[in-house]
Amino acid sequence: MVMPQPSKFLSVRQKLLESWSRRLAEPRQGIHVSDTMLCLRRTAFQRLDRNPPTTDLKKIKYFHQGIMKHQLLQDLLGKEEFEIEKEIVYTCKNGLKIIAHPDLIYKKDGAVIEIKTTESTSCQTKYYKHHADQAKAYVAMLGARYAVLLYIILGYTKEAGTNYFPEYILKVSEDERRKILEKLERDATELQRGLDERDPSLVRHVAYDKEYMNRLGRNWVCENCDYSSLCSALRAKERESIFNVKNIKTSRSSS
Ligand code: SF4
Numbered sequence: 647m648v649m650p651q652p653s654k655f656l657s658v659r660q661k662l663l664e665s666w667s668r669r670l671a672e673p674r675q676g677i678h679v680s681d682t683m684l685c686l687r688r689t690a691f692q693r694l695d696r697n698p699p700t701t702d703l704k705k706i707k708y709f710h711q712g713i714m715k716h717q718l719l720q721d722l723l724g725k726e727e728f729e730i731e732k733e734i735v736y737t738c739k740n741g742l743k744i745i746a747h748p749d750l751i752y753k754k755d756g757a758v759i760e761i762k763t764t765e766s767t768s769c770q771t772k773y774y775k776h777h778a779d780q781a782k783a784y785v786a787m788l789g790a791r792y793a794v795l796l797y798i799i800l801g802y803t804k805e806a807g808t809n810y811f812p813e814y815i816l817k818v819s820e821d822e823r824r825k826i827l828e829k830l831e832r833d834a835t836e837l838q839r840g841l842d843e844r845d846p847s848l849v850r851h852v853a854y855d856k857e858y859m860n861r862l863g864r865n866w867v868c869e870n871c872d873y874s875s876l877c878s879a880l881r882a883k884e885r886e887s888i889f890n891v892k893n894i895k896t897s898r899s900s901s
Pocket residue numbers: 685686687688691851852853867868869871872873874875877878
């Protein structure tokens with residue numbers, strides 16, 4: 647956490663942090679596809695927190711890099727062939743609306759293009775599942791045939807060689823499309839309930855999800871979560887109530 651330094655001079659860095667915090671505190675309308683990626687409970691915490699923790703500069707750096715690179719590619723690719731950040735609204739069977747903003751849509755065949763920036767070269771051999779899930783969700787919502795997931799490797803990394811733009815074609819079959827939409831509807835409904843009740847404990851978490859364990863056996867999503875202490879306390883309560891229910895059942899069956 648970066649604390650404000652008393653000074654008679656302007657600190658632009660401090661201004662950045664303050665405006666970032668204000669931005670995080672702004673109420674967000676509707677459920678977005680990105681809200682359902684990685685951890686639903688984290689999204690619930692973020693959306694319900696009107697006083698978000700003072701963020702670290704790393705997040706602002708990534709945000710800035712992401713915006714700049716997206717802008718650059720969008721400017722290069724142009725509006726003639728691509729639709730840029732078009733808003734898509736998908737209505738669930740229960741009436742809930744899910745909003746999406748794919749980076750680009752190729753006008754010729756409706757392909758979705760999702761651009762991600764990273765400082766890691768691991769995307770040269772394999773895409774990240776949650777990035778693919780997001781791109782495929784857009785494909786399913788639009789009824790498109792496929793997505794292109796493009797990575798931009800930022801910064802100088804020797805291992806990157808010259809492959810700074812690995813890309814992947816992600817096809818979505820009709821069957822997969824149906825499953826993706828079902829999951830999206832389920833997740834959005836669960837998240838909306840947690841938000842309506844102002845209770846993150848009603849929303850699923852990924853703390854024990856093997857998919858997010860790094861080589862050290864630690865969950866990298868949780869390690870980067872501003873709400874890990876709150877979540878950990880909630881999970882302890884959940885374990886306690888499960889334990890109590892089990893005890894009640896055992897004592898009933900033995901009496
Ligand atoms: S600590 Fe992990 S499981 Fe809990 S809200 Fe954060 S990301 Fe989700």
